[in-house]
Amino acid sequence: MISPRRPSGVSPTSNSMSAAQQILGSANMSESPAQSPTSGERNDRLWDMSSFRHSLPEEGGTSSTSNTAAGAPAAGTSSEEADDGTPKPMRGGVSLDTVRSLYGPNTGFGGLRRSNSSVIYPGGPPEFPPVKKLNPLQKKRILVSGGAGFVGSHLVDRLMLMGHDVIAIDNYFTGSKMNLAHWFGHPNFEMIRHDVVDPIMLEVDQIYHLACPASPVHYQSNPVKTLKTGFFGTYNMLGLAKRVKARFLLTSTSEVYGDPEEHPQKETYWGHVNCIGPRACYDEGKRVAEALTYSYARQDGVDVRVARIFNTFGPRMNWHDGRVVSNFIVQALKGDDITIYGDGSATRSFQYVHDLVDGLIALMESDYTDPVNLGNPEEYTIKQFADMIVELVNEHRARYGDDGKTSTVTYLPAVADDPQRRKPDTTRAKEVLGWAPQWAAVDGLKETVAYFYQMMHQH
Numbered sequence: 311m312i313s314p315r316r317p318s319g320v321s322p323t324s325n326s327m328s329a330a331q332q333i334l335g336s337a338n339m340s341e342s343p344a345q346s347p348t349s350g351e352r353n354d355r356l357w358d359m360s361s362f363r364h365s366l367p368e369e370g371g372t373s374s375t376s377n378t379a380a381g382a383p384a385a386g387t388s389s390e391e392a393d394d395g396t397p398k399p400m401r402g403g404v405s406l407d408t409v410r411s412l413y414g415p416n417t418g419f420g421g422l423r424r425s426n427s428s429v430i431y432p433g434g435p436p437e438f439p440p441v442k443k444l445n446p447l448q449k450k451r452i453l454v455s456g457g458a459g460f461v462g463s464h465l466v467d468r469l470m471l472m473g474h475d476v477i478a479i480d481n482y483f484t485g486s487k488m489n490l491a492h493w494f495g496h497p498n499f500e501m502i503r504h505d506v507v508d509p510i511m512l513e514v515d516q517i518y519h520l521a522c523p524a525s526p527v528h529y530q531s532n533p534v535k536t537l538k539t540g541f542f543g544t545y546n547m548l549g550l551a552k553r554v555k556a557r558f559l560l561t562s563t564s565e566v567y568g569d570p571e572e573h574p575q576k577e578t579y580w581g582h583v584n585c586i587g588p589r590a591c592y593d594e595g596k597r598v599a600e601a602l603t604y605s606y607a608r609q610d611g612v613d614v615r616v617a618r619i620f621n622t623f624g625p626r627m628n629w630h631d632g633r634v635v636s637n638f639i640v641q642a643l644k645g646d647d648i649t650i651y652g653d654g655s656a657t658r659s660f661q662y663v664h665d666l667v668d669g670l671i672a673l674m675e676s677d678y679t680d681p682v683n684l685g686n687p688e689e690y691t692i693k694q695f696a697d698m699i700v701e702l703v704n705e706h707r708a709r710y711g712d713d714g715k716t717s718t719v720t721y722l723p724a725v726a727d728d729p730q731r732r733k734p735d736t737t738r739a740k741e742v743l744g745w746a747p748q749w750a751a752v753d754g755l756k757e758t759v760a761y762f763y764q765m766m767h768q769h
């Protein structure tokens with residue numbers, strides 16, 4: 311696990327960066343200020359865009375030492391920092407600093423490159439993050455459905471940095487082009503506006519099928535469309551996989567366990583779902599997606615993988631996403647009431663998005679075909695989680711002399727069919743993938759609070 315990162319005690323006037331930029335930097339530093347460069351220097355270093363100011367001819371120049379570009383399970387690669395404070399490579403030999411730079415300051419938080427060049431680049435070609443150079447045997451053509459979404463865009467980033475050809479498709483219902491703007495124009499990258507409920511024909515080696523709204527607010531806003539996405543979207547992606555003999559990975563969900571009677575939830579548990587309730591469009595949509603996936607595997611020999619994703623959070627969550635992490639952070643930053651649905655005793659287990667991306671790639675590259683839970687087993691009640699977020703937001707604000715109003719908790723009526731307890735049993739992921747979460751929830755939250763703080767102050 312990453313050790314909790316201590317506040318670095320920086321002063322708001324210590325450099326010309328915004329308070330939010332300093333927070334973003336300090337949230338990820340653990341050195342003592344007395345022994346370290348000034349906070350400004352450290353933040354400059356951490357978020358230094360020069361680390362990826364390479365034009366295409368220099369691609370392949372990443373600092374990576376590991377050659378897991380094809381994504382072979384790389385037990386031991388992690389986002390943890392080494393003893394000397396240098397972040398270790400993430401799965402695929404990608405550096406954490408590079409990944410962070412794609413959602414950090416100066417990138418417009420969608421990764422929009424700040425460049426003096428006009429549309430036709432008279433000053434030379436645009437600058438891109440440093441992608442690895444793979445030989446043709448290693449390089450894969452990979453389709454990511456839902457690639458412009460919160461999780462999808464982090465997955466695209468990682469696959470691109472690993473050196474693959476990536477095609478992202480998205481209907482932008484909940485995703486945003488801004489999440490991938492830093493790759494526009496890169497010859498390894500294509501972005502297609504497409505809704506997976508309609509068929510599409512592409513030549514690819516792998517398909518990560520993520521497309522589907524994941525926030526209860528969003529998926530319940532048009533339940534028939536959610537069900538169509540669950541069935542027809544998966545059907546079309548599987549049909550494509552069958553035709554072009556691509557390996558197919560379905561991102562399923564912990565919601566297939568419903569309001570579980572087994573705790574923690576193992577992959578062998580069949581679940582406890584209300585098939586006529588308001589969540590059924592998503593729960594049952596994902597259950598039928600799993601059923602379709604294994605039917606294509608049995609009937610047509612499609613090479614399939616299924617990840618059951620537990621609650622996940624991180625930068626690039628939509629401000630209006632509606633899920634608990636972004637809701638609570640935004641409310642705490644604004645000094646609004648923290649809205650707990652029910653009495654706050656329901657539990658969830660939250661994983662940081664980089665761990666999920668590690669797990670998805672490890673699963674895709676493994677030989678394992680049964681479903682695998684991907685989640686962080688650290689379990690919190692929603693009330694504990696609310697208190698933790700308010701404390702983190704207050705800590706950050708206090709450090710920068712921002713004495714915004716402290717939020718108080720307000721209790722609203724419980725939502726229908728809300729699962730009361732949820733925690734993954736990740737034994738299988740450990741055994742078959744060598745995967746375990748590397749980020750404590752609190753560490754991921756610090757980065758996420760900083761991300762939302764900057765979003766709030768950039769306009």
Ligand SMILES: O=c1ccn([C@@H]2O[C@H](COP(=O)(O)OP(=O)(O)O[C@H]3OC[C@@H](O)[C@H](O)[C@H]3O)[C@@H](O)[C@H]2O)c(=O)[nH]1
Pocket residue numbers: 524525526563564565619620621622632633634635637638649650651652656658692725728729
């Ligand atoms: O403002 C809020 C939002 C949410 N909550 C509560 O916080 C808990 C978590 O709610 P979220 O909306 O974040 O997510 P849920 O766990 O209900 O669903 C999620 O499950 C796993 C994923 O597949 C999906 O991202 C999503 O469906 C629930 O108990 C919910 O009632 C609040 O108390 N207040």
